[in-house]
Amino acid sequence: MMRYGISNLSIVPVRSEPREKGEMCTQILFGEHYTILEEQEKWCRVKLALDNYEGWIDRIMVNEVDEFYFTQLEERSRVVTTDVFNIVQVKGDYANFLIVAGSSLPCFDTLTRTFSIGNVDYSIQGNSPFEPSRNVREVIIENALKYFNSPYLWGGRSPFGIDCSGFTQVLYKIAGLSLPREAAQQSLLGENLSFVEEALPGDLAFFDNEDGSIFHVGIIWEKNKIIHSSGKVRIDNVDHFGIFNIDTGRYTHQMRLMRRLIAD
Numbered sequence: 001m002m003r004y005g006i007s008n009l010s011i012v013p014v015r016s017e018p019r020e021k022g023e024m025c026t027q028i029l030f031g032e033h034y035t036i037l038e039e040q041e042k043w044c045r046v047k048l049a050l051d052n053y054e055g056w057i058d059r060i061m062v063n064e065v066d067e068f069y070f071t072q073l074e075e076r077s078r079v080v081t082t083d084v085f086n087i088v089q090v091k092g093d094y095a096n097f098l099i100v101a102g103s104s105l106p107c108f109d110t111l112t113r114t115f116s117i118g119n120v121d122y123s124i125q126g127n128s129p130f131e132p133s134r135n136v137r138e139v140i141i142e143n144a145l146k147y148f149n150s151p152y153l154w155g156g157r158s159p160f161g162i163d164c165s166g167f168t169q170v171l172y173k174i175a176g177l178s179l180p181r182e183a184a185q186q187s188l189l190g191e192n193l194s195f196v197e198e199a200l201p202g203d204l205a206f207f208d209n210e211d212g213s214i215f216h217v218g219i220i221w222e223k224n225k226i227i228h229s230s231g232k233v234r235i236d237n238v239d240h241f242g243i244f245n246i247d248t249g250r251y252t253h254q255m256r257l258m259r260r261l262i263a264d
Contacts, residue, residue, distance in 0.1 A: 004070040005046065006033040006106070008063045008117050010099050011158055014055035018043035024155035025055050026166065026181055030088070031104030031117065033073050036062070049074065050173070053181045065118045072107075079108040079115070080174050082139075083126040084146050084159050091121035100158040101146065102170035136262050137202035139175045144219055147233040164217050167229045168204060171219065175202075177261065183217040190261035196224065196240055203260050207242060207253035216253050218243070 007028045015022035018040055028034065028048065038045035043056045081103045089096040091114070105124065108115040114123050144167075146159070153161025157170050165183040172179045179186050187206040193199055199220040207216040218228025218238070226238040230252065237244040243253040 003036040005062050005064050006117055012057055012061050014057055018056040026053055026155050027157045029103045030099040031106055051181045079105040082143055082174055086124050086126040089123050102173055136175045140171050140202040143174050144171050144227050150233045152229050152231050162229050164229045168217050184214040187214050190259040193258040199258055202262050205258045206256045208256040214256055
């Protein structure tokens with residue numbers, strides 16, 4: 001019998017191995033749901049609904065839901081937070097906690113600003129989530145700038161620490177679009193662009209290493225500018241050679257290709 005879960009914690013680390021010292025390969029944000037594939041004494045292997053990414057989470061962090069609720073989540077449109085941080089409160093409880101941008105709000109009611117996870121009701125403070133009627137490119141860039149100077153963290157997907165593909169994935173999620181977790185996977189989507197001059201804000205640029213493998217991705221900010229997570233979330237110059245670090249005065253990443261995933 002298949003089992004399901006949803007995060008009721010701000011951030012849940014997902015590891016490549018079922019042990020504390022295992023590499024953190026991604027994070028589950030608040031309100032994101034998953035399928036439980038395997039269970040051990042202390043660990044559960046899960047498959048994330050957002051991107052089908054698999055990994056191990058501490059069993060104590062698992063919050064199970066039934067199949068009916070999981071199916072509802074799959075069928076409903078996604079409501080996602082856009083503030084860097086929001087305060088969430090459990091109904092009937094004075095305790096509150098912070099959630100980060102890109103978190104999901106299941107069964108969100110726009111009038112009461114309440115939502116539910118399983119049988120637990122929540123309320124949220126802050127700005128309204130992204131409205132689908134807004135321009136997608138503007139939403140991506142507006143929210144990308146909120147992460148400016150956030151530290152780089154391998155496997156991270158939050159303003160506390162984020163990697164390059166986690167950065168693009170979360171920002172596209174905020175704008176109502178789904179991306180795979182890794183840069184190489186993201187590079188297979190959309191329409192190829194031949195020249196940097198063709199790129200529009202929100203388009204993606206991909207960079208390879210000495211072996212020819214794609215290992216880095218960033219978001220075109222404006223003409224010949226890119227915002228990406230490298231050491232921290234930063235803005236640098238970009239051209240057909242690659243990313244030119246404006247602090248060090250040298251190229252740091254070699255351009256491989258650019259893709260357009262947004263239908264204008």
